[in-house]
Structure formats: structure tokens, C-alpha cells
Amino acid sequence: MALTSDRTTLGLTVGFVAVALLGVFVLPDWLLNQILVAFSRALAVVGLLVLWRTGLVSFGHALYFGLGAYTVALLGRNYGIGEVLVTLPAATLASALVGFLLGFIVRRYREIFFAMLNLAFSMVLFGILVKTEALGSTDGFNVEQPTLLGIGTDDAAVKLTALFLGVCAIGWLTAVLVHRYLGSILGSLTTAVRDNEIRVEYLGYSAAEAIHGKYVMSAALTGLGGGFMAISLGQVDPESMVNWTVSGELVFVTILSGPGSVAAPFIGSLIFELLRTYAFELVPYAWQLIVGGTLLLIIFFLPGGVWSVLSRLAGRRGVEP
């Protein structure tokens, strides 16, 4: 089994390197941009995937997405900090901290109550942001020019390539680490908790603590994704970062991707981004129709998400940890 896990790590490495090379040498800028946005969101979806395997769906992870995004933006605006080695860890930590505190409450709830409790918390943040002039209110504000080790650039193409490579690197690292995590003892307490909390307790582990840990992990990853999204888009506002529709998109991409693999969110998220773009070009006022229709098709015909198609094509069976 150690062999399988190494193969997945290898597969992830080959995949991300291939995307990075294609991006630098082949792909047009508009597609690079799409991948950048898609992979930023995918980081959050990896977090939701861990929760989903534990049997939990959150309709409010825009809370952490927004926290990450605003942490990056505020560090720039209030302290002039654009260094990504500061802003991105800060975004991750801020979300993890809030996730840790709220985790004491949400870990007591399951199913629809868990989903809705998260939604409620995210709406509180949305309300605060909209009402607070100092935080940019409904308009939001711009994000400081990002730098890496103090180096920045005004050349849009160079900046795009750099950000693209950055999101590939962080995406790869996240996927590899979360894959390792899912193969650990604690990682097995995802599906195990979903299947039977009583047995988990009577094996000597607290199901609530297991859920709490996974919740913090999902919050941290979502914060990281939100932080990257803020840098990618160059601006934050409540509507595009914290609104409940953002939570909905995250859940949408989670279902589209399927729980089968940590690589799935990156593929699913890109499909979502392309789908939305083309749907918008096709029918500007009813693109939701196409996106919604796709979701229905997935739910009815592909409950394992796009990953189930890929793994079937590759001749593999079942869900791999």
C-alpha cells in the first residue's frame, strides 16, 4: 500500500509539473488566468473534500474564504505588506484560528444543522463587512501589489506567470500533504466518523475532536484559497468573497469534483471556471441555467464527480484514500 501512496504522490507531481510547463510555454494568458482563479478556489475545495469524506457539508465556508482574502487585503492596505510569504500564511492562520474557535460550536452539530450553522456564521461576517466603512463596505478595496522575497513586478504578463507558478506549487504541496494525511490513522477517521461515531468513541477516539481537527484544516485551506484569490483578482469585496453564493460555488465544485482524490478539486474547479466563462459568453443573462443544469447531471449520473470518470478511464476502481 505504501507503493500506491507513492504512486499518487508521483502522479500529483507529474501532473502539476506538466500543467506548470504547459502554462509557461504553451497556454494563452486568458487560460492561465482561469487556472489561477480555479486553483485558488481548488485549495478551498480540498478542505471541503476532507469534510465531505467525514460526512459533513458546510454551506458557509465563504466565511473562511473571505477571512483569508480580507487578511491579505488588510495587511496590504493597513501595513503596506504585499510579501506573499507573510500574507498567505497570515490568511491561512487567521482562518484556522477562527475555525478553531467556531469548531467548538459546530462540532456538536451534524447534517443540515452543521451546514446551516456555518452559513449563519458566514452571513454575520458578510453583514459586518457590508456595514463597515473602514473595511471598504460593499465596494471593497484593492489588494497591495504582491511581492515574493521583496521582489515584485509591474509587468502584467510576468506577474501572471509568477502567480500561476505559485498557485501550482502551493496546489501541489497541498494535494501531496492532504493525500498523506488521508492515508494516516487520523485520515482514516474521516469515513470512519461518517460511518459510525459510536464505534469511533468505543475504539478510544473522540469523534467530536476528530471533526474539530478536520474543520480547522478545512478552514485553513479555505483561508489560503481565499488569500490567493484576493491576490489573483487584485481586489476584495464582500459580494465576490464572502457572500453565500461563494459558499455555494465551493460546494458546487466539491460535488463536481467528487471525493475520490485530492487531485479532483483542481480538475473540477477548472471545469467549473471554464463552464462558467463559456456559459456566460453563450447566454449572458442565463448562464446559471447551464451551470445549474450541469450540477443536476452530475448529481443524477455522476455521484462520484468527475474523478469517478477519470479513475474509470484509468481502469482504477473505487475510492482511493
Place this chain on the structure above:
Amino acid sequence: MSAILETVGVNKTFGAVTAARDINVSVAKHEIVGIIGANGAGKTTFVNMVTGWLPPSTGRIRFDGRDITGLAPRKITRLGICRSFQVAQVFMTATVFDNLMIALGIADAHGLGVLLPLRVRAREERADAILRRYQMQDYRDQPASTLPQGIRKLLDIAMAMVAQPKVLLLDEPTSGISVEEKFPLMDIVMGALKEEGVTVLFVEHDMEIVSRYVSRVLAFYQGEIICDAPPAEALADPKVKEFVIGDDLHNQTLLQAGALQDGAQEVSDARG
């Protein structure tokens, strides 16, 4: 002999219902104790209190000289008391093998050790050894949801034994299992348990099984222990005859049929 498990003046009330009344039991190491009683007599409540699912209303529970009253199930499990359930509690979507792997993983993990890989060769070999000991090799790669009732209960017991507890409580290991399958199943279970030298308390409705495997009987009636004696003596006790077994074969059959209904109720109790 020193007591490994002891309850002192334990009471449990649910509103107006008294499910346990002044329970004083002392179990010595390596004893095999049978717990009998009609439905609603308080057998599961006793198991639930000892394993931490329910705190007693009053009284103390001691394990190995240590007061464990009111501790959480996972703490009690870590101390060395494990249990099986009237309705098997296993990971339904996982295979039999993976059920055991997860159980072994949790038992092995301390502190940051939970972050170590689950699937390591040594652990896989232990899981396979358990499969052999409980004669479940044929079901190794089958999801637990597809198992026959008897095998699922066997898995439930095997998982409870993974942590190598000092005391094991089995709540109706043979309920929901056909008469022909009961003895083979109990032979496997008791054989494995004796090998490990664990102290066993098991709830059972079938007096044939009780008299075959246990060295001591606790008879419950309306939350009270009405008899605590070796099986031959207990089964001849007039009170046990009247309140537990009934005085003819017909009642005994009814009793066993009732045991199955009791099983359905247990899930909602334990989960509620």
C-alpha cells in the same frame, strides 16, 4: 481474588423508570459472567453505565482499583474496558479488513502518532491474524454493509478486542442470529477470548448458551439483581425461573422472540 470490576450501590433512573437499583457487583479477573433478564430488565443499561455511555444516577464504578464513574467511553476504552453492541456497530462502508485496520490504528495511536500512515505491513499482518482468529478470512474484502448478521456481530466483537482490553462486555452477541448459527459463533468468540485471557460479561437470552459458557450468572429483574450464582444454581432459582426464564418452554421461546425486538430498540437508545 481481587476484583477487576466493581459497582457499588449503582442506581439509574430515567424519569419514573428505574433501570438500575442498588447494583453491587464484584467481578474477578478471568471470570466469564452471564447477564440474563427479560426485556427492559436493565441489562443494557448496566453495560452502558460500565462503559461510560450513561453516567449512573448514584453509586460508583471501579475498574482495576480505579474509580471510572462518569468517564467518557473513549477514556474507559483506553483504560481497558471494551464492548460489543446488541446491534453491531461497525464502519458499514469499509471492508472487514479496513474495519480492523482502523480499529488497530486507533488503538496504536498516541499523541501525534495519529499522523503516521495507517497501512503499514506490521499492522496489516495483525489485521489478517485477527481475521484468522475469528474465522472471517472469507469476508476480508467485503464491505461490512453486505455481511450476514452473524459475521457482522463477529466483526463487532473482534473490533472491541483489538485494543486488548482487560474486561469485555458483550451485549447479546447472539441476538438476531439463527439457532443453528449461535453455537458455532459462540465457539469462535469464546475460544478467541479465552486465548486472550480477558474477563468477559455477556448479556444472553439463550439459557443453553449461558449454561455452556459462563461460570457465573447475574439475573436482572426490573433493574435489580435478583440472583448472583453459578449457572446451575441460578437457573434452578425459583425467582429466576419465574421472572427470567418463565416456567415452560413456550415462554422461553417468546422470550427469545422478544429479544429480537429488544435489538431494534437498543439502537435508538444507544444513539439517542
